[in-house]
Amino acid sequence: MWYEILYQVLTIINNIILIIIGIPFILQIIYMLLFWLKKRTYKKSDKLNRVCIVIPARNEEDVIYDTVKELKTKQTYNMDYVDIYVIVDNTTDNTAQRAIEAGAKVIIHNDPNTHQVSYALDYGIKEILKTGIKYDYLIRFDADNHCNNEFISLMNDAYNSGIKIARPYESAINLTQSKYTKACGLYYIFDSRFSSRVREKLHLDAHVNGPGAMFAFEIFEKIGGYDATSICEDTEFYFLRMLEGYKCHFVEDAVVYEDLPSTFKDTYARNRRLGGGNIRLFGKYFFKFIWRSIKELRFSYIENLLTFIFIPICLILCTWLPAYYIYDLIYLGLNGMWDQFNMTLMIIGFCLLVLFMFAGIFQGALLVILDYKKMGAKKRRELISGVILFPFYSVIYIVTISIGIVTKPKWIKVNRNAHINKNIIEEDNNSSENNNNNENK
Numbered sequence: 001m002w003y004e005i006l007y008q009v010l011t012i013i014n015n016i017i018l019i020i021i022g023i024p025f026i027l028q029i030i031y032m033l034l035f036w037l038k039k040r041t042y043k044k045s046d047k048l049n050r051v052c053i054v055i056p057a058r059n060e061e062d063v064i065y066d067t068v069k070e071l072k073t074k075q076t077y078n079m080d081y082v083d084i085y086v087i088v089d090n091t092t093d094n095t096a097q098r099a100i101e102a103g104a105k106v107i108i109h110n111d112p113n114t115h116q117v118s119y120a121l122d123y124g125i126k127e128i129l130k131t132g133i134k135y136d137y138l139i140r141f142d143a144d145n146h147c148n149n150e151f152i153s154l155m156n157d158a159y160n161s162g163i164k165i166a167r168p169y170e171s172a173i174n175l176t177q178s179k180y181t182k183a184c185g186l187y188y189i190f191d192s193r194f195s196s197r198v199r200e201k202l203h204l205d206a207h208v209n210g211p212g213a214m215f216a217f218e219i220f221e222k223i224g225g226y227d228a229t230s231i232c233e234d235t236e237f238y239f240l241r242m243l244e245g246y247k248c249h250f251v252e253d254a255v256v257y258e259d260l261p262s263t264f265k266d267t268y269a270r271n272r273r274l275g276g277g278n279i280r281l282f283g284k285y286f287f288k289f290i291w292r293s294i295k296e297l298r299f300s301y302i303e304n305l306l307t308f309i310f311i312p313i314c315l316i317l318c319t320w321l322p323a324y325y326i327y328d329l330i331y332l333g334l335n336g337m338w339d340q341f342n343m344t345l346m347i348i349g350f351c352l353l354v355l356f357m358f359a360g361i362f363q364g365a366l367l368v369i370l371d372y373k374k375m376g377a378k379k380r381r382e383l384i385s386g387v388i389l390f391p392f393y394s395v396i397y398i399v400t401i402s403i404g405i406v407t408k409p410k411w412i413k414v415n416r417n418a419h420i421n422k423n424i425i426e427e428d429n430n431s432s433e434n435n436n437n438n439e440n441k
Contacts, residue, residue, distance in 0.1 A: 049136035068102035087124035182386025212256030232277030275404020360391030
């Protein structure tokens with residue numbers, strides 16, 4: 001009968017989809033199980049390089065002063081070698097004045113037709129190039145970011161070791177603010193503590209798609225500005241550099257602290273943008289990365305795709321899988337196949353339990369055991385609620401990313417919470433994690 005053929009075809013399709021989903025999940029599990037690998041550190045360098053810090057900011061008067069002032073006064077690096085530029089983009093508040101008061105150089109970008117940060121960065125970097133100052137490397141921060149006191153010094157060590165592109169460890173300044181931010185923070189820290197460390201040790205490219213990224217200034221001189229224009233321009237920028245042959249690295253002891261969304265509304269706004277932007281980048285660069293992986297035998301291209309494939313997987317988890325298994329159970333029930341019906345229910349329940357416990361609770365608990373100090377907690381038990389809620393936040397992430405895929409992303413200002421837990425930086429600066437940068441492994 002036709003419905004039996006349809007059932008068989010859909011089952012085959014579903015099995016193929018499960019295999020496609022399983023491969024990147026297995027890769028993430030491998031990253032987690034290799035947590036025992038030692039981090040890479042870079043030899044301490046006495047050479048001081050000229051550094052350009054760029055901070056794009058739009059209506060950020062509440063946080064920009066503290067961000068700039070902290071960089072100016074607390075870094076162990078000789079700040080005579082550092083210039084901080086705040087690129088004020090289409091702002092309607094006092095961001096520019098507050099940045100100047102903190103000691104930054106301000107570049108004004110006013111163009112009502114361009115509301116993406118990529119245009120502000122391109123304009124600002126072109127203005128910096130016009131100064132003729134010979135910078136060695138550029139570090140990009142967001143307006144609400146903070147970092148540990150050794151940040152620039154550690155990036156300087158990496159640069160003097162021959163590193164042209166590097167990302168830091170990404171933590172959160174407000175992670176201990178609430179149960180919600182604890183769960184949210186654990187989700188995002190996974191890539192720093194597990195995935196990025198393993199990539200660096202296995203000589204795979206780091207994913208340089210967040211704040212605190214360091215780029216050799218020669219890159220901007222070569223391209224004459226900033227050549228990524230998508231809504232997820234940071235990801236596209238390092239994609240382009242990989243295609244040019246640059247190797248991307250991870251400097252784990254350099255820690256940047258982001259201001260995490262503290263409400264569902266802010267999470268929705270952020271993830272909607274990430275979902276919409278990244279799915280477009282995934283489609284744009286998929287075949288380019290496949291071809292380059294074959295041509296250059298560089299597994300990093302495939303590894304990137306296996307990570308970013310989680311974006312379309314989110315949509316599959318929200319649509320195909322529930323629709324198929326509802327159909328599957330209805331088909332089995334209507335045809336009196338109760339043994340298979342019960343077995344399917346058991347398999348679904350078992351898989352959900354494994355994901356909840358292993359990929360959720362266990363993963364969150366391991367993160368807390370290993371890196372609780374970088375999360376702003378004095379004791380591990382402070383983060384127990386985040387571990388318990390970790391799987392539930394994963395569901396929120398999947399749903400909001402999926403909505404972003406099927407809607408048009410746009411810039412929405414989110415609430416800032418950076419004043420909540422500034423003590424996290426002092427806690428990490430005093431920890432032994434940041435005192436191991438004298439050996440080069």
